Amino acid sequence: MNENKNGHKVLVAYDTEAGSTIEIADFIGNVLSENGDIVEIKNVSETVDLTSYDRIIIGSPIRYDKWMSNASKFVKNNQAILSKMPVAFFFTCAVLAQKNDKTARQVKGYSDKIYDIAPLVIPVSMGEIAGVLDYSKLSFGLTMILKLYLFIIRIKDRDGEIGKEGDYRDWDAIRSWVESIDFG
Ligand SMILES: Cc1cc2nc3c(=O)[nH]c(=O)nc-3n(C[C@H](O)[C@H](O)[C@H](O)COP(=O)(O)O)c2cc1C
Numbered sequence: 001m002n003e004n005k006n007g008h009k010v011l012v013a014y015d016t017e018a019g020s021t022i023e024i025a026d027f028i029g030n031v032l033s034e035n036g037d038i039v040e041i042k043n044v045s046e047t048v049d050l051t052s053y054d055r056i057i058i059g060s061p062i063r064y065d066k067w068m069s070n071a072s073k074f075v076k077n078n079q080a081i082l083s084k085m086p087v088a089f090f091f092t093c094a095v096l097a098q099k100n101d102k103t104a105r106q107v108k109g110y111s112d113k114i115y116d117i118a119p120l121v122i123p124v125s126m127g128e129i130a131g132v133l134d135y136s137k138l139s140f141g142l143t144m145i146l147k148l149y150l151f152i153i154r155i156k157d158r159d160g161e162i163g164k165e166g167d168y169r170d171w172d173a174i175r176s177w178v179e180s181i182d183f184g
Pocket of ligand 1: 092
């Protein structure tokens with residue numbers, strides 16, 4: 001992407017539960033703008049004319065091993081057009097707070113599920129981004145369910161750290177990923 005100084009129009013479409021992925025989408029947008037692109041950031045639920053963009057980056061948090069449903073719907077519903085455009089995907093998740101073989105396996109499973117959403121859409125890159133775990137941003141019910149869910153992952157993978165609150169976003173790594181995307 002480093003040769004990309006000629007103002008491509010890029011859409012960064014995101015989904016979010018608690019808001020931290022919006023900040024990631026904004027950051028991605030800033031990196032692209034610094035590199036000369038014209039960027040729009042939109043929630044995947046907003047109606048947009050995708051034909052007005054040269055490139056699209058789509059990202060969502062992982063929710064119970066999958067992208068959030070509106071992100072999946074966005075890709076499925078726009079499969080025909082996205083299959084003809086340069087597209088990159090990313091996901092944010094909690095397990096990447098710890099980088100080891102076990103989380104790598106888990107994260108590979110997340111990627112595989114995202115690739116399966118719309119097989120005609122072949123992203124040029126899949127950004128794997130450690131996200132934020134902030135239980136205060138979630139309802140009591142969701143917090144309980146999520147804690148239980150991450151506890152099960154923790155037991156299954158014998159990883160004592162998974163589920164600990166924190167902001168695990170590594171902005172340098174996110175920048176490197178964005179700058180490494182080769183849209184062709
Ligand atoms: C209901 C729920 C389910 C989640 N499921 C997973 C999961 O299966 N694996 C994982 O690594 N993280 C999981 N997470 C963590 C989120 O992916 C992570 O906190 C993300 O950074 C949240 O982004 P947001 O602030 O934009 O919503 C889950 C979070 C919630 C709220």
